[in-house]
Amino acid sequence: MLRPFELVEPTSLSETFGCLEHHGEEAKVYAGGSELLVAMRLGLLHSKMLVNIKHVPGMDQLELENGSLRVGSLVTHRRVETSALVRERFPLIARMESKVANVRVRNVGTLGGNLAFAEPHSDPATLFLVYGAEVVLQSSRGQRRIPLSEFFVGPYETVMEPAEILVEIRIPSFPQGMKGAYIRWGVLERPALNVAVGARLAEDRLLEAVRVAVGCVGPIPIRLQQLEESLRGMELSAAYQHIGSSGTAVRQWLAPVSDIFGSDDYKVYMVKTLLQRALRQAVEGDDHG
Amino acid sequence: MDKVSKAARTVPVKVTVNGEPWEGEVRCEETLLGFLRDRLGLKGTKRSCESQVCGACTVLVDGLAVSSCSYLAWEARDKQVQTIEGLACGGKLDPVQEAFVKHSAVQCGYCTPGMIMMVKALLMENPHPSREEIRNWLNGSICRCGTYVAVEQAILDVAGATE
Ligand SMILES: Cc1cc2nc3c(=O)[nH]c(=O)nc-3n(C[C@@H](O)[C@@H](O)[C@H](O)COP(=O)(O)OP(=O)(O)OC[C@H]3O[C@@H](n4cnc5c(N)ncnc54)[C@H](O)[C@@H]3O)c2cc1C
Ligand code: FES
Ligand code: FES
Numbered sequence: 407m408l409r410p411f412e413l414v415e416p417t418s419l420s421e422t423f424g425c426l427e428h429h430g431e432e433a434k435v436y437a438g439g440s441e442l443l444v445a446m447r448l449g450l451l452h453s454k455m456l457v458n459i460k461h462v463p464g465m466d467q468l469e470l471e472n473g474s475l476r477v478g479s480l481v482t483h484r485r486v487e488t489s490a491l492v493r494e495r496f497p498l499i500a501r502m503e504s505k506v507a508n509v510r511v512r513n514v515g516t517l518g519g520n521l522a523f524a525e526p527h528s529d530p531a532t533l534f535l536v537y538g539a540e541v542v543l544q545s546s547r548g549q550r551r552i553p554l555s556e557f558f559v560g561p562y563e564t565v566m567e568p569a570e571i572l573v574e575i576r577i578p579s580f581p582q583g584m585k586g587a588y589i590r591w592g593v594l595e596r597p598a599l600n601v602a603v604g605a606r607l608a609e610d611r612l613l614e615a616v617r618v619a620v621g622c623v624g625p626i627p628i629r630l631q632q633l634e635e636s637l638r639g640m641e642l643s644a645a646y647q648h649i650g651s652s653g654t655a656v657r658q659w660l661a662p663v664s665d666i667f668g669s670d671d672y673k674v675y676m677v678k679t680l681l682q683r684a685l686r687q688a689v690e691g692d693d694h695g
Numbered sequence: 696m697d698k699v700s701k702a703a704r705t706v707p708v709k710v711t712v713n714g715e716p717w718e719g720e721v722r723c724e725e726t727l728l729g730f731l732r733d734r735l736g737l738k739g740t741k742r743s744c745e746s747q748v749c750g751a752c753t754v755l756v757d758g759l760a761v762s763s764c765s766y767l768a769w770e771a772r773d774k775q776v777q778t779i780e781g782l783a784c785g786g787k788l789d790p791v792q793e794a795f796v797k798h799s800a801v802q803c804g805y806c807t808p809g810m811i812m813m814v815k816a817l818l819m820e821n822p823h824p825s826r827e828e829i830r831n832w833l834n835g836s837i838c839r840c841g842t843y844v845a846v847e848q849a850i851l852d853v854a855g856a857t858e
Contacts, residue, residue: 412723514766
């Protein structure tokens with residue numbers, strides 16, 4: 407059973423901010439409700455008031471602008487998954503979306519809700535990191551754009567201020583010649599581990615540019631910049647070997663804990679394995695988007 | 696119908712359920728599952744995990760499969776809701792129901808209404824799904840009796856697959 411709460415349905419951003427400022431902690435932004443309602447039912451979270459933002463205009467765009475994909479925060483997983491534009495220009499994102507949760511969750515769950523909740527087991531967050539995505543946040547004080555890599559602070563915690571909302575996600579295309587791969591691993595609904603890689607080989611087959619992101623293992627999904635640095639300029643066989651021997655560093659960067667998804671040792675081992683696999687898939691595959 | 700512009704405990708709702716119009720007030724926290732079962736007496740839709748994991752509570756809202764356990768009733772305002780009770784027409788079973796009977800894709804039957812609504816949504820979108828598409832689609836529809844293989848056969852049959 408859900409405990410009683412009140413509902414407000416603003417039809418503009420200013421009304422939304424007014425409402426969130428007026429009610430403070432008591433009010434929660436409500437989009438698809440797929441995280442919120444489960445958390446409320448389990449008693450992990452109680453809200454006296456839900457602010458349904460689905461009637462606020464200007465947050466449902468899914469379009470290309472100067473090579474970047476603009477995803478309004480209200481766009482659902484299912485819409486991204488089935489969008490012809492995304493399938494053509496960002497096939498990796500469409501495929502990632504097809505594995506999120508199940509069809510029912512994807513029909514209601516929004517991209518804004520996914521990132522704003524900062525649940526460490528997010529599919530889009532990890533993949534969007536290798537694109538160098540940004541989020542657009544807005545409050546009554548105005549708009550700010552910040553890199554997704556600076557958005558997450560900890561589990562269920564972001565840099566968003568009270569009464570600030572996420573309005574859009576901007577995902578730039580890969581640079582010319584870069585190809586990507588995303589691998590999610592796990593047996594429950596959410597991924598137990600996920601990794602994303604972007605890689606570009608120079609003509610001499612050396613790794614010219616590498617991007618690496620890992621999610622689910624540490625408190626937040628992150629880019630492994632030190633690993634990216636050391637892989638740059640390597641031959642592929644050396645790169646696989648380097649990843650294979652980076653266990654101690656991976657443990658240090660990600661600070662894995664043992665939980666229902668696996669032991670810390672297992673996670674370190676699997677991160678290495680999945681990164682090797684993702685790198686191979688990226689350079690051998692055909693995912694330019 | 697108007698959106699709720701001032702904080703409210705109840706929401707006025709007009710909704711069509713299996714072709715029948717309904718109008719009244721629902722509590723903000725009332726789920727579509729509770730609304731269907733407890734107010735309309737439509738007990739075909741089942742309550743199980745209540746966390747969008749199992750699919751027993753699946754209904755269609757404007758043709759989209761949703762978990763009614765985690766879908767607030769007022770979200771269905773001005774929309775068409777279809778439940779398992781709305782499938783048979785004039786005493787004649789829906790072809791998906793027929794196929795489930797034919798292939799014994801039912802054991803205890805608890806998951807079946809939700810499973811069938813999921814299949815309806817699949818076939819509306821993709822009338823000739825492959826085995827793999829069926830499996831992906833039903834990821835998130837749990838059958839404790841393990842009828843999965845029979846369900847898959849029933850779907851392939853009703854979709855006119857030749858294998
Ligand atoms: C069974 C199940 C399986 C799942 N599996 C996966 C999975 O495999 N991969 C995955 O990535 N996710 C998974 N999820 C998480 C899924 O709920 C999210 O991906 C979903 O997109 C959340 O969006 P929502 O609109 O439903 O959020 P809501 O529940 O409406 O909101 C979530 C949180 O974000 C806040 N919020 C929402 N929108 C905004 C906004 N625009 N600005 C500021 N704050 C906002 C809300 O206040 C709330 O705190 C799963 C969930 C369930 C229930
Ligand atoms: S009861 Fe709704 S998904 Fe299980
Ligand atoms: S038939 Fe018993 S749960 Fe599916």
